[in-house]
Amino acid sequence: xxxxxxxxxxxxxxxxxxxxxxxxxxxxxxxxxxxxxxxxxxxxxxxxxxxxxxxxxxxxxxxxxxxxxxxxxxxxxxxxxxxxxxxxxxxxxxxxxxxxxxxxxxxxxx
Amino acid sequence: xxxxxxxxxxxxxxxxxxxxxxxxxxxxxxxxxxxxxxxxxxxxxxxxxxxxxxxxxxxxxxxxxxxxxxxxxxxxxxxxxxxxxxxxxxxxxxxxxxxxxxxxxxxxxxxx
Numbered sequence: 001x002x003x004x005x006x007x008x009x010x011x012x013x014x015x016x017x018x019x020x021x022x023x024x025x026x027x028x029x030x031x032x033x034x035x036x037x038x039x040x041x042x043x044x045x046x047x048x049x050x051x052x053x054x055x056x057x058x059x060x061x062x063x064x065x066x067x068x069x070x071x072x073x074x075x076x077x078x079x080x081x082x083x084x085x086x087x088x089x090x091x092x093x094x095x096x097x098x099x100x101x102x103x104x105x106x107x108x109x110x
Numbered sequence: 111x112x113x114x115x116x117x118x119x120x121x122x123x124x125x126x127x128x129x130x131x132x133x134x135x136x137x138x139x140x141x142x143x144x145x146x147x148x149x150x151x152x153x154x155x156x157x158x159x160x161x162x163x164x165x166x167x168x169x170x171x172x173x174x175x176x177x178x179x180x181x182x183x184x185x186x187x188x189x190x191x192x193x194x195x196x197x198x199x200x201x202x203x204x205x206x207x208x209x210x211x212x213x214x215x216x217x218x219x220x221x222x
Contacts, residue, residue: 098204
């Protein structure tokens, strides 16, 4: 079983739609959680950290459910420029580096 | 502000040739440094990490090695490349154990 699992998609949504991605992690000792965005053939870039109480940054909302060991990302009012792969990332006790999911691809269509 | 530089951006190398990819970080001291590889359509695989000069930990056995000759310099090397070494190599830094990581632009390596 992968340490961080994501639905690979692709999610094809029209502009203005709301889309949600989920991610599950297997290590209950995980401590820090992030969402990264990766454009085609580019490096991953930090989108937002995920806090226990949930957090929002503009059109993006991240939630963490420690009991069920899943993380979600909600994007409201999708823009064409949101088209990218979204990576769920976890930092676990005993690991010296971040563990990345394989990513969920989003394609926003006009 | 901190920046990370990685070069070259693309590289085509024949099987059996050596490899040296360099990464430098500016604007911070004693960063944690990482080398990841991303195969086409796949997730990021951690190759090496370093918490200080000369301190390298390898995550997976492979045909590659890493060195950290200076605090903000991280080098990925190979003596003889294999076809399976092709991929997108990413250098990253973080300021702490549980903090986010920031990536260089990556090197797309094709071994032919």
